[in-house]
Amino acid sequence: MTAIISIEPANPRDIPPDELSGFVEELQAALPDYRVEGLSGQAMPRELRGVTWWQIVNVYLPETAGAWVVGKVLEAGYHWAKERFKRKLPLGKDRRPKYVRVIGPDGAEVGTMVLKSVRHKPVTLEEANKPQPVPRRRRKKSSAAKKKKKKRKRRKPGKGGKR
Secondary structure: OOOEEEEEEOOOOOOOHHHHHHHHHHHHHHOOOOEEEEOOOOOOOOOOOOOOOOEEEEEEOOOOOOHHHHHHHHHHHHHHHHHHHHOEEOOEEOOOOEEEEEEOOOOOEEEEEEEOOOOOOOEOHHHHHOOOOOOOOOOOOOHHHHHHHHHOOOOOOOOOOOO
């Protein structure tokens, strides 16, 4: 009997079943020894939103899955997320970050992958939630410093100026 890998959206109304099929097919091709099932969500009108801004997909692994299976799942999740960013929606481009969470047989989180946009590299959840450094702003020069700079203009040679 083959082991089953289940893929399920965290919010079933957020990702319709037909949009999850690409992830299921790619993962099935990468892992022929396992049976991959996509648990169907429900189609939801695009005007409505889910609970979170991120689109979260949970992948449940069987007991026989090793570390290389986790790597294959995260790689397939990255390709699926990248394709989701490229699609066109009636209200414009899809800008919601994608989050793939791999859960082991004991219910513990085994691996994560977050893709914030097509241009970003995939990162773990910890790296995605890490606070970003705030760039320092340049101080504006005071009006007195600007006036001094104007007075110090360099004189051109040959106009009676000193060298």
